[in-house]
Amino acid sequence: MNPDLTILGGGLAGSEAAWQAAERGLRVRLYEMRPERSTGVHQTADLAELVCSGSLKSLLVTTASGLLNHELESLGSLILRCGRQAAIPGGQALAVDRREFAAAVTAAVEGHPRIQVVRQEALTVPREGLVIVASGPLTSAALAADLAALTGAGQMAFYDAIAPTVEYESIDLEPVYRASRYGRGGADYLNCPLTLEQYTAFHEALVSAERHAPKCPEDTVYFESCLPIEIIAERSFKGPTYGPLKPVGLDDPRTGRRPYAVVQLRQENRAATLWSLVGFQTQLKRGEQERIFRLIPGLERAVFARYGQVHRNTFLNSPQVLDPTLQLRAQPEVLLAGQLIGVEGYMESAAAGWLAGVNAARVQRGQEALVPPATTMLGALVRYVSDPWCKSFQPMNANFGLLPHLDVKPKDARKQAYADRALADLAAWSAASGALEL
Numbered sequence: 001m002n003p004d005l006t007i008l009g010g011g012l013a014g015s016e017a018a019w020q021a022a023e024r025g026l027r028v029r030l031y032e033m034r035p036e037r038s039t040g041v042h043q044t045a046d047l048a049e050l051v052c053s054g055s056l057k058s059l060l061v062t063t064a065s066g067l068l069n070h071e072l073e074s075l076g077s078l079i080l081r082c083g084r085q086a087a088i089p090g091g092q093a094l095a096v097d098r099r100e101f102a103a104a105v106t107a108a109v110e111g112h113p114r115i116q117v118v119r120q121e122a123l124t125v126p127r128e129g130l131v132i133v134a135s136g137p138l139t140s141a142a143l144a145a146d147l148a149a150l151t152g153a154g155q156m157a158f159y160d161a162i163a164p165t166v167e168y169e170s171i172d173l174e175p176v177y178r179a180s181r182y183g184r185g186g187a188d189y190l191n192c193p194l195t196l197e198q199y200t201a202f203h204e205a206l207v208s209a210e211r212h213a214p215k216c217p218e219d220t221v222y223f224e225s226c227l228p229i230e231i232i233a234e235r236s237f238k239g240p241t242y243g244p245l246k247p248v249g250l251d252d253p254r255t256g257r258r259p260y261a262v263v264q265l266r267q268e269n270r271a272a273t274l275w276s277l278v279g280f281q282t283q284l285k286r287g288e289q290e291r292i293f294r295l296i297p298g299l300e301r302a303v304f305a306r307y308g309q310v311h312r313n314t315f316l317n318s319p320q321v322l323d324p325t326l327q328l329r330a331q332p333e334v335l336l337a338g339q340l341i342g343v344e345g346y347m348e349s350a351a352a353g354w355l356a357g358v359n360a361a362r363v364q365r366g367q368e369a370l371v372p373p374a375t376t377m378l379g380a381l382v383r384y385v386s387d388p389w390c391k392s393f394q395p396m397n398a399n400f401g402l403l404p405h406l407d408v409k410p411k412d413a414r415k416q417a418y419a420d421r422a423l424a425d426l427a428a429w430s431a432a433s434g435a436l437e438l
């Protein structure tokens with residue numbers, strides 16, 4: 001096949017981009033280096049493997065990630081469709097069985113008549129023809145070096161952290177209760193309540209535990225909304241009780257009272273045999289994870305199916321090199337998508353993939369590349385990562401702070417107003433621009 005478009009990386013962004021471009025008639029060649037070469041974190045050969053949490057975040061339109069998911073749904077996203085197919089109980093979140101999800105994406109992409117998947121590491125960015133680079137936070141060293149040379153912007157690394165997963169059978173359910181915060185959604189989470197005394201012992205152990213040493217100093221520049229639990233604990237005694245161990249809305253039904261702190265466990269697979277500790281990204285050594293997380297009521301004999309880990313994240317200084325159409329300013333035939341451009345999160349990456357795929361198709365047809373309205377979460381995100389005003393760039397996930405302010409009170413009504421405006425503007429934009437035309 002003589003491709004119209006080459007895509008590097010078959011993750012969340014690359015798979016979505018390939019699908020959108022192929023649906024619009026382009027012949028796509030998609031390079032994915034697994035299983036020939038691993039990232040060190042992915043465990044399968046599947047496209048769009050979820051490397052950590054099995055949650056595609058909220059479906060509530062009055063949350064920022066929920067709004068992004070609604071936008072993706074109305075844009076015909078492949079990733080969202082496969083997420084729905086593989087859904088398992090997760091309260092208001094779109095929790096998925098990770099194997100089923102990745103298998104569904106893989107089957108769709110590999111089965112598309114205009115997509116050819118090549119299982120090979122791309123060592124360089126092709127300098128001719130239309131290209132989308134979507135090789136993600138764990139881009140192989142050779143490609144990262146070539147990309148840095150191509151953009152001249154360099155790259156930086158920091159740690160992302162994986163939360164540990166425990167086997168259901170090993171959880172002592174006696175002190176644990178099922179609930180979702182404020183009773184919203186189903187009672188899908190397992191909640192481990194801690195008294196002040198238990199929390200104090202846990203906190204002391206956490207801050208004094210042994211950690212993996214960072215490989216180089218810049219690897220400890222954390223993404224603020226994804227901090228390791230021990231870093232949150234180190235910053236203040238109560239810090240974790242305002243974050244992952246927040247007890248608000250999680251009263252213990254047996255006492256009718258709010259515990260001092262609550263650790264939540266989220267179902268990780270359809271069979272409900274694996275549960276992860278919500279928000280427990282960590283840099284602790286494995287033995288320390290066992291010792292300290294077993295101080296949590298209900299987890300005294302927990303068997304760890306997967307330990308928390310820390311990982312490199314590769315992303316570009318996009319504000320200096322990228323247009324909001326996701327084309328490189330200096331090389332408009334090269335588009336970038338996914339975590340590599342500095343969006344943070346599965347669905348943020350997929351959303352960027354959607355736009356890159358659509359714009360690649362438009363460029364190929366000689367049409368103008370598009371940018372969704374600034375009032376939409378997708379439009380706001382791509383504007384954020386490509387705004388040259390930003391001199392000290394850090395990755396960004398979906399949040400209402402990115403949207404043009406609406407002076408509506410109270411806060412809940414404002415979120416609804418943001419959502420209403422975004423979805424109305426997106427529908428009008430899609431119709432006027434022909435973004436959904438195949």
Ligand SMILES: Cc1cc2nc3c(=O)[nH]c(=O)nc-3n(C[C@H](O)[C@H](O)[C@H](O)COP(=O)(O)OP(=O)(O)OC[C@H]3O[C@@H](n4cnc5c(N)ncnc54)[C@H](O)[C@@H]3O)c2cc1C
Pocket residue numbers: 008009010011012013014031032033034038039041042048049050051052053054120121122123134135136137138139140143160161162310311312313337338339340344345346347349350
């Ligand atoms: C350890 C870790 C945990 C994370 N946890 C979460 C989480 O829980 N929730 C969340 O929302 N986000 C999480 N993220 C952030 C991010 O959303 C995901 O990494 C997401 O998968 C990014 O999508 P992507 O398509 O940009 O990259 P990926 O999904 O990683 O896809 C990139 C693909 O490119 C391939 N590739 C790399 N180099 C080459 C090459 N040279 N040639 C060919 N193929 C190549 C890789 O094998 C991979 O399949 C995490 C990130 C990391 C690193």
